[in-house]
Amino acid sequence: MMHQRGKSLFFSFLVLSTLVSWSSAQAVTKSRSHSHSTRTHHVTRHITHHVRHTRRTRHRRVIQCVAFVQQSTSFKIHGNARDWWNRAKGLYARGNLPEEGAVLSFRGTRHMPLGHVAVVRSIINSRTIYIDQSHWGTNGISRNVRVVDVSANNDWSAVRVALRSNGNRLGSIYPTHGFIYARPEKAPSVVKHSTLIAANENFSNETASLPDSNTSVFETDAPNRGLR
Structure with missing residues (x-):
């Protein structure tokens, strides 16, 4: 009886450990994805700002x-x-x-x-x-x-x-x-x-x-x- 209860507890612990590991992996993946998305967003904003600034600068150089x-x-x-x-x-x-x-x-x-x-x-x-x-x-x-x-x-x-x-x-x-x-x-x-x-x-x-x-x-x- 005690032997079966020990096996049951061990199995429950194993399942719980697996769930915790999976949750941690998902959290890391989401964090990396968010970090990559944030970097991409900042790079895109920088490029857009540079293009707009260049266009404005070129426009100011036009002297009628x-x-x-x-x-x-x-x-x-x-x-x-x-x-x-x-x-x-x-x-x-x-x-x-x-x-x-x-x-x-x-x-x-x-x-x-x-x-x-x-x-x-x-x-x-x-x-x-x-x-x-x-x-x-x-x-x-x-x-x-x-x-x-x-x-x-x-x-x-x-x-x-x-x-x-x-x-x-x-x-x-x-x-x-x-x-x-x-x-x-x-x-x-x-x-x-x-x-x-x-x-x-x-x-x-x-x-x-x-x-x-x-x-x-x-x-x-x-x-x-x-x-x-």
Whole structure:
């Protein structure tokens, strides 16, 4: 009788030990699973935060052409680039001769509906200038970019801009309004056309009549977005 009771107690102890071991194993498994899940969650949150931060940083690096000109000069003109020419009336002098510090105002086109503005950096002759600009085929600022007048009358109504990928080559023809000068409307000009012509005596350049605004010649290398 005592022998049977001992066997019964031993069997009960064995079952209880097995249950305790199984419960402990389950608890360890759940703990590891929770720990792994927690680590995965933290890593995912870190990656998501990094991607969002990178996107915000890239977005902040985009400087529109209007903002760049406003920050680089004393011009107080607002609105899209295509509106600067008309909004400058009565405030600033305008014309068709380049001057250092003036703004070259591009007309809006089908591919560049908001137009474009750039700052004249230097003048080489009556057909060639260098400009500083932003958001032209790239999100960043481009300095010392060559621009050539190809209008038939040398009035800067049609220009070609050096390609970003190869500064020795020029892009398509773009229509412009002309230049907005950093002086009151009735102030005298600081550059005479005869001076530019004298500096251009031995200079020759292919010229072209300004194409119709509907032609695709304006679209070939224009930025694929509305520039401001």
